Amino acid sequence: MPSKKTNVKTNLKTPERKGNENDNESDSDFEIPLRQIKRKKTIPVKQETSPYFSNEGNNCSAETVSNYSSATCSLQPKNIVHYLCNAKKNVILNQYRETFRSLVIKDIRNFFVYRCNSPFSRRVTCLTWHPYNSNVLAVGSKSGDLFLWNISDEDNKFIHGSGPDGTIKALKFDDLNPTRVYTASVNGTVCVQDFLGKASKVFLTIDSSRYQDYYSSLDVCTPNRTIVVGDTKGYVTMMTLDGQEIWTSRLHKQKVTHTEFSPRENWLLATASLDRTVRMWDIRNMKNSYLEVLQHHKPVNSAYFSSTDGVRLLTTDQHSQLRVYRGPLWTLENVIIHPHRQFQHLTSIKAQWHPLEDIIVVSRYPDPSLKDCAGNDLRAIDFFDAESGSLLYQLFRLGVSGIVSLNAFNHLGEYLASGMGMTILIWRTDHGGIQEKLNKRITRPKTNDQTSQDSKSKRLRRNCKKL
Known part of the structure; x- marks a missing residue:
């Protein structure tokens, strides 16, 4: 337990330091007092990888994220807008746009x-x-x-x-x-x-x-x-x-x-x-x-x-x-x-x-x-x-x-x-x-002239075979 308290304190004081990599960890607009942090129970957080959200877009390591989220779960973004903003280069939106664009072009190909x-x-x-x-x-x-x-x-x-x-x-x-x-x-x-x-x-x-x-x-x-x-x-x-x-x-x-x-x-x-x-x-x-x-x-x-x-x-x-x-x-x-x-x-x-x-x-x-x-x-x-x-x-x-x-x-x-x-x-x-x-x-049926020509050609072939 003492180790966890020290981690929380250091994370909350990081905005005062210069050049630290953990400055942009928090997504909240307010600071939580230490009393509230002590009363909360630690909740284990599963570290899962997602194809849409990667740790490369955030300036923090996996250890600091797990420690900070175990202390305060309310700091995690729960709004879909936050997820879209934190995604690297708006991957989801780009995939949707590519999908819609491909459907439109597929439709135009059959014009x-x-x-x-x-x-x-x-x-x-x-x-x-x-x-x-x-x-x-x-x-x-x-x-x-x-x-x-x-x-x-x-x-x-x-x-x-x-x-x-x-x-x-x-x-x-x-x-x-x-x-x-x-x-x-x-x-x-x-x-x-x-x-x-x-x-x-x-x-x-x-x-x-x-x-x-x-x-x-x-x-x-x-x-x-x-x-x-x-x-x-x-x-x-x-x-x-x-x-x-x-x-x-x-x-x-x-x-x-x-x-x-x-x-x-x-x-x-x-x-x-x-x-x-x-x-x-x-x-x-x-x-x-x-x-x-x-x-x-x-x-x-x-x-x-x-x-x-x-x-x-x-x-x-x-x-x-x-x-x-x-x-x-x-x-x-x-x-x-x-x-x-x-x-x-x-x-x-x-x-x-x-x-x-x-x-x-x-x-x-x-x-x-x-x-x-x-x-x-x-x-x-x-x-x-x-x-x-x-x-x-x-x-x-x-x-x-x-x-x-x-x-x-x-x-x-x-x-x-x-x-x-x-x-x-x-x-x-x-x-x-x-x-x-x-x-x-558009294709027209055979006319009487065409049928007559076909019959004449068949007659000529028969006559040639007899000869």
Whole structure:
């Protein structure tokens, strides 16, 4: 018994010493008086090894831990949060993430083209899924046409555009009305259009006679009941859902290519521009300067917040870089070299997020000038891990040989919509042999001409044998 008392005293006095290895043994926030320690009975503690928790992460030996725990059992962490914090590099969380990521990639490996449609006379410029209805997709074209596609139903809607001057640059659903969409077009208008045939309502207009000044980006925040629009001069305008202007300010020196609210904080706004910057703003206090500026080497096409928790920001430039920033300080986490260079007659390639995991979805436009690109590089859809920057999978199917500019998952992650030129592709997993059934339907039975040809060939063989 005296030896145990001396061990307890030395352990309680260790914080006063300098350079001792036993400084960080205790997980409690208070000190226990010696009287309470004497009254407690010693409880034997089994020393067991666990694959998740090792003694390497703690700065103490096994003997001191056993002595200290036998004296005071209440000092051991009994909360799951403590275990996760004390685990070496959060081993459990990393294993869970790897498991979820592998399940998502396993599902993507079985993707095939489930639906295909070409309703436009010009290329696809933007597409977006409905935030609540996982089967409804809205698509805009270079001629200003709008197409509402219900994948599970044949009741689709179409709105004719005004031609090349009505190119739709941004498209967002109205969460309060599933048949209405907000659009920003090259004709210098921001309006809300209804697929039920109601007249469109114009909110903002710009004199776009030279097709140089127009609204180029748009985003809607339903909780704040606000709309943010960016134009080609660097100005950003915020207004209500009814079209009443709140403020207008020049946030960039050149064209604003993308605007988006954070799904985590409704007051946080990200804007991307051709001036090679992405800036973070607090819409509650726009009189002050930006919160953070993210410099790039090339003009930036997009800046999307992660769909899982909104902690990461994914940017796509106009040449060969994908950048991943992590909040709250928005430090640069990864730079991925990826070929997606800009082309005049091609819709700008924009990298997107998977809704269930932090997986990057981006199309590949092979560039022989890049060192990392091989000569047999495919025009595939690439999937990258945002945390490590490694390539997880490349989606490519025979017959889909064009450059896929746009990709977007629905909020459940079961459908992937892709814009390839004038064609809209819907990818999904092959559940229950759907692809085999479709292939069987495509194979046609023999016609009368084929049967007659087979019978003629058999007759010729018989005649040859007789001869």
